[in-house]
Amino acid sequence: MKFQFSNDQKGLIIGGSSEIAQAVGHGLNQLFPELELHSVSRNKDKNVKFKAKKYYFDYFSEIEWDNYSSLIGNSKFDFVLSFVGALNTEGQSPEKNLRSLEFENLVKTLEINLKPMFLGMKSLERKLNRQELTLVSAISAKVGSITDNQLGGWYSYRISKAALNMFLKTLSSEFKFKNPKCIINAIHPGTTKTVFTRDYLKTIKHTVHEPEETAKNLIEVWQSLEVENSGEFRNWDGTILPW
């Protein structure tokens, strides 16, 4: 049986202000107008425009996650999708070589790309619906694939997404026993025209998608997943990526 979004579900979007998250939120609003969405985001300044119950807190803090978890009561989530990510710390470009790699930036970038998903899952583990098929997915990046790393560079981002991937893979092993109806997935969204890629668009030679196309692709892949696919890393077109 494949995972399907539906009107009677409740889902959480972490990093609701991400441009890809906004497109996915809109897409889900349009396809399933009754679906209950929660969006968590760091600050109100960046508008979250899709229809959702909007929560603003520091999702890098475990206490804040626990506050959110108590605030929302006991109703269960059918899916959790995280869009949080950054190429590097503010003001820093992705590293071209070892010389430009600063360990402090690496740690900070790792924190941005991994911590919200890790804390969110730790806090909400018991709030996943165990009666039905559920989905937990984080937007990773192909450059986080260790096997696929042909070009090098972008140390902090690659290391951070590889760590996120390992977290998801490890969680999928734990959930095989604990929560066997939950599909854990890492997904590469495909290069997408957002603030994230703004500085690199001119140099990109492959296809660049609009956020709406990416949302459509992601929703399609998520809805093709079965429980046997838990612990996989997928590309935007549905193909499997090597870890």
Ligand SMILES: NC(=O)c1ccc[n+]([C@@H]2O[C@H](COP(=O)([O-])OP(=O)(O)OC[C@H]3O[C@@H](n4cnc5c(N)ncnc54)[C@H](OP(=O)(O)O)[C@@H]3O)[C@@H](O)[C@H]2O)c1
């Ligand atoms: N665009 C692409 O081509 C592409 C390709 C591969 C992978 N990805 C991944 O896709 C995800 C979404 O990216 P996007 O293109 O939608 O980019 P975006 O608009 O820049 O979204 C970035 C998200 O990360 C959150 N965030 C938390 N801490 C941050 C920090 N210190 N700096 C920047 N952002 C921070 C933002 O959160 P708030 O909601 O709290 O503001 C926002 O939700 C990311 O995980 C990215 O790694 C994107």
